[in-house]
Amino acid sequence: MNRLMTRRALALVLGTVALASTAAPQDLLIRNATVHTVTDRGTLERADVLVRSGRIAAVGTGLAASGATVVEANGRPLTPGLFGGITGLGVVEITLEQSTVDYAPPPVGEGHGSAAESRPEFDVTLAFNPESAVIGVNRADGVTSAMVAPGAQPGAAVVSGQGAVARLDGRADAFAAPSRTLFADLGVGAPAAGVGRAAQFMLLEQAVREAKPTASMRDGDFRLLTPAGREVLARYLNGGRIAFGVDRASDIRQVLAFAQRHGARPVIVGGAQAWQVAGLLAQVKVPVFLDPLVNLPGSFDQLGASLENAARLHRAGVRIAFTYFNDGTHNARKLRQAAGVAVANGLPWEAGLAAITANPAEIFGLGAEQGRIAPGYVADLVLWSGDPLEVTTVAEQVWIDGRPQPTRSRQTELRDRYRPRAP
Amino acid sequence: MLAAWVMSAVAAPDPYPSTYQPLAAAPTLIRNATVLDGTGRRFDGADVLMRDGRIVAVGPDLAADGATVVDAQGRWVTPGLIDVHSHLGVYASPSVDAHQDGNEMTDPVTSGVWAEHGVWPQDPGFQTALAGGVTTLQVLPGSANLIGGRGVTLRNRPATTMQAMKFPGAPHGLKMACGENPKRVYGGMGRAPSTRMGNVAGYRQAFADAQDYRRQNEKYQQELADYESDQSDRRRKGDDAKQVPVPPKRDLRLETLVAAMAGEIQVHVHCYRADEMAIMLDLAREFGFKVAAFHHGVEAYKIADRLAAEGVCGALWADWWGFKLEAYDAIWENLAFVDAPDKGCAIVHSDSEEGIQRLNQEAAKAMVRGQRAGLDIPPERAIRWVTSNAARSLAIDGQVGTLEPGKMADVVMWDRDPFSVYAHAERVYVDGALVYDRAAPAAAPASDFLLGQPAGGAQ
Numbered sequence: 001m002n003r004l005m006t007r008r009a010l011a012l013v014l015g016t017v018a019l020a021s022t023a024a025p026q027d028l029l030i031r032n033a034t035v036h037t038v039t040d041r042g043t044l045e046r047a048d049v050l051v052r053s054g055r056i057a058a059v060g061t062g063l064a065a066s067g068a069t070v071v072e073a074n075g076r077p078l079t080p081g082l083f084g085g086i087t088g089l090g091v092v093e094i095t096l097e098q099s100t101v102d103y104a105p106p107p108v109g110e111g112h113g114s115a116a117e118s119r120p121e122f123d124v125t126l127a128f129n130p131e132s133a134v135i136g137v138n139r140a141d142g143v144t145s146a147m148v149a150p151g152a153q154p155g156a157a158v159v160s161g162q163g164a165v166a167r168l169d170g171r172a173d174a175f176a177a178p179s180r181t182l183f184a185d186l187g188v189g190a191p192a193a194g195v196g197r198a199a200q201f202m203l204l205e206q207a208v209r210e211a212k213p214t215a216s217m218r219d220g221d222f223r224l225l226t227p228a229g230r231e232v233l234a235r236y237l238n239g240g241r242i243a244f245g246v247d248r249a250s251d252i253r254q255v256l257a258f259a260q261r262h263g264a265r266p267v268i269v270g271g272a273q274a275w276q277v278a279g280l281l282a283q284v285k286v287p288v289f290l291d292p293l294v295n296l297p298g299s300f301d302q303l304g305a306s307l308e309n310a311a312r313l314h315r316a317g318v319r320i321a322f323t324y325f326n327d328g329t330h331n332a333r334k335l336r337q338a339a340g341v342a343v344a345n346g347l348p349w350e351a352g353l354a355a356i357t358a359n360p361a362e363i364f365g366l367g368a369e370q371g372r373i374a375p376g377y378v379a380d381l382v383l384w385s386g387d388p389l390e391v392t393t394v395a396e397q398v399w400i401d402g403r404p405q406p407t408r409s410r411q412t413e414l415r416d417r418y419r420p421r422a423p
Numbered sequence: 424m425l426a427a428w429v430m431s432a433v434a435a436p437d438p439y440p441s442t443y444q445p446l447a448a449a450p451t452l453i454r455n456a457t458v459l460d461g462t463g464r465r466f467d468g469a470d471v472l473m474r475d476g477r478i479v480a481v482g483p484d485l486a487a488d489g490a491t492v493v494d495a496q497g498r499w500v501t502p503g504l505i506d507v508h509s510h511l512g513v514y515a516s517p518s519v520d521a522h523q524d525g526n527e528m529t530d531p532v533t534s535g536v537w538a539e540h541g542v543w544p545q546d547p548g549f550q551t552a553l554a555g556g557v558t559t560l561q562v563l564p565g566s567a568n569l570i571g572g573r574g575v576t577l578r579n580r581p582a583t584t585m586q587a588m589k590f591p592g593a594p595h596g597l598k599m600a601c602g603e604n605p606k607r608v609y610g611g612m613g614r615a616p617s618t619r620m621g622n623v624a625g626y627r628q629a630f631a632d633a634q635d636y637r638r639q640n641e642k643y644q645q646e647l648a649d650y651e652s653d654q655s656d657r658r659r660k661g662d663d664a665k666q667v668p669v670p671p672k673r674d675l676r677l678e679t680l681v682a683a684m685a686g687e688i689q690v691h692v693h694c695y696r697a698d699e700m701a702i703m704l705d706l707a708r709e710f711g712f713k714v715a716a717f718h719h720g721v722e723a724y725k726i727a728d729r730l731a732a733e734g735v736c737g738a739l740w741a742d743w744w745g746f747k748l749e750a751y752d753a754i755w756e757n758l759a760f761v762d763a764p765d766k767g768c769a770i771v772h773s774d775s776e777e778g779i780q781r782l783n784q785e786a787a788k789a790m791v792r793g794q795r796a797g798l799d800i801p802p803e804r805a806i807r808w809v810t811s812n813a814a815r816s817l818a819i820d821g822q823v824g825t826l827e828p829g830k831m832a833d834v835v836m837w838d839r840d841p842f843s844v845y846a847h848a849e850r851v852y853v854d855g856a857l858v859y860d861r862a863a864p865a866a867a868p869a870s871d872f873l874l875g876q877p878a879g880g881a882q
Contacts, residue, residue: 096603096747134745293777296516296547303517303876326777330745337784340844391784391844392791411744415754418724419796420763 027052028379028402029065033073036388037373038080038358042350049078051379054401059373071383071397079353079388080371081144081380081400083165083360084332085323086243086269086289089135089146090128090166090174092329102127103151105161118207120182120236121228122161124150130170134330136409139168141333142382142395144405147364148175152185152245158200159184159207162232165364167380169400178365181267182236185245186255188299201254208262211237237262241365243289247272247301256284267363269323272302275309278316287319287363292342294325310355311346320351321360340389352389439539441589443578445854450474452487453836456495461502461810461825465803471500473832476854481826493850499841501806502826503558503579503833503853505813506779507691507738508718508772511549512542512562512577512585516776526565527572531609531616532629534597535675536572538562542585548776549581550869553859555780556835556848559590561817566600566693567608569616569625573679574598574691576817580853581869593819596715597683599626601694601703602749623702630710633680639671640681689715689818691738695749697725704733716816718772719743721753724760727767736768736816737761740778741785758786758808759793759800770816771808782809787842802842 028051035047037059048063049056093100105122128148138146149163165179186200195203203224209217210225211233225233236242242264244255252268259266268274271288274281281288295307306312313320322342324334335356343352361371370378379402386393398405451473458466460481470485471478513525524541527533542562552560558579564571574596577588601622610617616625646668653665682688690707694700694717707714716736717723721744723730723737730737739761744753754760762769771786773779790805814824823831832855838847851859868874 094745094748094751096607137744295780296551296776297873299517299519303873326775327743327746331742334742337788337844341781344845344847389844391787392842394791394795411754414752415756415796418727418754418760419756420727420760420798 026402027065027068028071028399029063029068030071030073030078030381030383031063032075033078033383034075035059035373036077036079036350036353038350038354039372039374041374046075049373049379049381051381051399051402054379054403056373056375056377056379058375073383076396077384077386077388078373079142079382079384080357080373080377081382081398082142082336082356082388083321083371084138084143084146084168085321085328085335085356085360086149086163087146087323087332088148088151088329089138089168089332090130090132090148091124092151093129093132093134095327095329101151102129103149105150105156117224118157118159118203118233119161119226119229120159120207120232121226122150124148124161125164125166125175128166128174130166130168130172130174133410135168135170136406137330137411138332139398139400139405140395140407140409140412142336142384142388142398143332144168144380144382144398144400145361145370146332147179147181147360149181149243150183152183152190158186158190158203159233165361165366167378167400169403169405176366176369181241181243181364182233183243183245183269187246187248187251187301190245197251201258204258207233208237212262237264239263239265241265241267243267243269245269247299249273249276249304251301252277253280256280256286259286260284270325271313272298272309273304274318275306275312275316276304278313278318281313282317285319287321287359288313289321289323289360289363291323291325291328292338292345292347307341307345310342310352314347314351319359319363320355321363322355336389337391340391343389349389439537439586439589441591442584442586443580443589443591444587445476446580446856446858448473448476448832448852448854448856450479450488450490451493451852451855451857452485452490453493453495453498453500453834456498456500456836457840458500458826459803459806459841460827461806462827463804463807465801471826471834473834473852473855476832476856478826478828478830478832478834480828493836495836497839498849499837499839499846500826501556501835501837501841502810502824502830503835503851504556504782504809505817505824506552506557506560506773506782506809507716507770507813507816508774509552509560509562509779510565510774511552511560511776511779512544512546513538513564514776515543515546516548526567528567528608531569531605531625532676533564533568533572534570534629534677534679536564537575537595538564538572538598539575539585539589542575542577542588544582544585544588545870545872547868547870547873548779549579551776552779553579553581553851554848554861556783556837556841556851557779558833558835558851558853559814559817559819559823560779561596561691563596563598563691566598566604569600569605569622570629570680571598571600573688576819578853580858590819592822593817595679595682595688596817597679597688597690599690599692599703601692601699602696603747604693619699623706626706627709629676630680630684630706630712633677633684634710636671636674636677637681637684643668643670684710684712686713689816691716691718691816693718695719695721695747696752697722699749700726701729704729704735715818716768716770719750719774720761721750721757724754724757725752727761728764730761731764731767734766734768736770736812738770738772738813738816739789740774741771741788755789755792756796758789759796759798762793762800762804762808763798768812768815769808770812772813783837783841783846784844785809787844790842802840805842
């Protein structure tokens with residue numbers, strides 16, 4: 001909290017927050033929509049969705065509810081709110097202005113000594129600012145939740161810290177506990193790329209030994225992790241979720257073996273060459289977060305990059321979700337275009353939508369809560385002007401927990417200030 | 424006098440001349456397509472006839488007259504797309520240390536460097552851009568420097584040498600950069616410029632030096648002319664020969680700036696903020712050059728009328744923003760608002776090996792936001808943002824950018840309305856020759872780099 005803030009101002013701020021989070025959501029009936037449920041029910045034409053107390057109460061035809069706000073969809077598509085991918089939403093405002101960047105773990109070598117140290121206890125969610133203008137811009141375009149992840153810094157450690165999934169309606173308690181995830185990066189894209197990948201795996205193994213020490217280990221054997229870090233890593237190694245940023249097929253195999261050895265549930269992030277090990281990924285049920293736009297060999301880890309990566313993984317039975325690597329924070333809204341590109345390159349349309357709704361929710365432990373339009377699910381919904389994966393479509397109304405979200409953002413304010421005068 | 428010197432000293436025959444050769448192409452008639460011709464016109468159910476590498480006609484029921492007929496029922500046809508801002512070849516894939524050839528980050532004014540000398544023709548990005556319908560592109564130096572060097576316009580026909588891709592007769596571009604990048608790069612080294620003040624002082628001193636260089640050369644030309652007429656006098660009189668005047672030492676940095684002031688090089692300025700663009704327009708007036716286009720121009724919409732009035736294009740993204748403070752005021756409607764005034768010139772540019780593969784989609788996003796803001800922007804208007812307007816800023820609009828008769832036959836046949844995420848370029852013609860055919864993927868990748876890689880260079 002800003003030391004200069006007066007007690008009175010503080011009370012006002014807290015008062016506002018309390019008011020916002022306790023206001024009862026209005027019941028809502030969206031009528032006559034093309035409802036993309038992202039469930040086994042598929043797409044329902046001319047269907048109604050009833051929302052009570054922020055949750056979806058019913059999906060069907062001819063629904064009625066007294067006292068509910070009624071929205072006539074006129075056949076327009078309704079989808080679950082979009083998942084923005086793995087982002088820095090709420091923890092970065094302007095990428096190159098360091099004073100606005102809060103996703104980076106502490107620089108290595110400034111803690112307790114070793115340049116190879118990792119800080120799994122680093123928790124980026126503590127820095128989350130639900131009022132960030134970057135969130136408003138993306139939310140106006142249908143992004144209602146996203147993974148807020150620690151940002152790997154050049155020269156940083158293999159393990160970069162923890163993130164979690166945030167709901168993006170400005171609430172203070174934005175994070176869902178089951179979504180907490182530990183992030184690590186390997187290969188040439190890794191911040192620790194200064195050391196080769198064999199050294200990266202060595203450091204990772206050493207960190208594991210410190211988190212799960214044997215009786216013979218002495219004080220001097222703990223060189224990478226703080227006591228808090230050991231505690232956190234031990235928790236993730238006990239069936240927790242670890243997202244590994246990795247592209248090359250051989251590294252993916254190593255990650256799978258590592259996770260199996262130590263009892264973690266891996267998520268592959270990147271996976272430019274994941275299609276080359278699609279069968280294995282399907283077999284061990286490990287999901288992949290990928291950017292469908294990556295089709296060039298940006299590095300020697302991506303020689304097999306392909307526009308068909310998503311389609312091939314899906315065909316093999318791998319659960320896929322999408323993230324946008326070229327500024328996926330400010331342009332998390334571009335994910336639905338990326339999904340469209342995947343569909344244009346062989347992915348079934350329904351799978352494309354699932355990769356930015358239900359699948360990421362599933363991967364981060366929220367599959368029974370969000371990402372689908374079904375009774376019991378949170379009412380995070382978007383009404384679109386057309387096909388939600390199409391570049392000529394815009395979000396016309398966004399709801400989170402059944403509450404209509406502002407259609408205005410900093411960008412629409414600028415637009416209206418400078419709108420050309422009618423000729 | 425000035426023009427004569429510029430012709431002799433600066434625009435002297437290109438020392439790295441184009442060896443580009445159009446492929447031999449049989450006449451082709453694309454039959455029954457929806458045609459957006461790049462001039463703002465739309466034809467439904469029209470044919471496009473190409474012969475000898477040129478557009479012959481666009482219209483209904485053209486006679487095949489021996490041409491190969493391509494059925495385009497349900498398809499759309501546009502001119503080949505043009506990207507005015509690419510770093511393909513100078514920041515090639517893979518993005519390894521050895522491929523960092525786009526910024527000569529050793530001095531804030533490096534107008535003597537030419538992007539074409541850093542272009543690696545084996546960049547796999549050329550081929551993926553071609554699959555996106557891009558037939559011409561300008562490769563520019565990066566924006567680390569105030570004056571980064573000359574850009575080169577290439578035909579997107581992957582080749583073994585840069586010269587074999589060089590657009591015959593296209594003028595060079597000059598890359599300049601405003602704002603944060605130069606002052607960050609050099610300020611970080613503890614040298615000028617470290618502020619926007621320093622940036623402008625840097626441009627001004629460079630152009631002032633160029634003015635002086637121009638004077639020296641004009642003086643030399645005068646001395647040479649005097650000497651030559653004097654010589655004939657002396658010869659007649661049988662006098663001893665006078666000493667031959669010595670030309671000033673060539674300065675490659677200043678040659679480029681003199682050529683820019685003479686209008687022989689198109690000036691492209693990386694600039695985000697409206698207020699900085701206004702300063703650059705004054706700078707251009709101070710030194711007598713013209714800005715062809717502001718690139719990135721995230722705030723171009725704030726001065727759209729002025730840009731239109733001064734005939735300056737805005738080469739813009741649909742949606743990039745927020746990565747630095749000068750990119751904070753982005754709006755979806757930027758392209759549409761820059762396009763709106765009479766003589767407005769909006770261009771969709773990529774600055775990205777990803778974006779260049781889908782310029783049509785970037786234009787689509789901007790088009791629909793403009794429409795929703797109440798502007799009348801049909802597809803036949805928006806297609807100009809990636810074709811004729813781009814050609815205009817590169818001063819190649821006499822040859823490419825539209826499907827008017829006589830233009831080079833750079834043509835894309837799309838499998839549907841190109842303003843769709845699902846659209847694919849099915850057939851891409853350069854100079855009337857089919858250089859990309861989605862239905863017949865080449866057996867081997869076009870880039871040597873991807874050849875024989877275990878993963879197959881899938882793309």
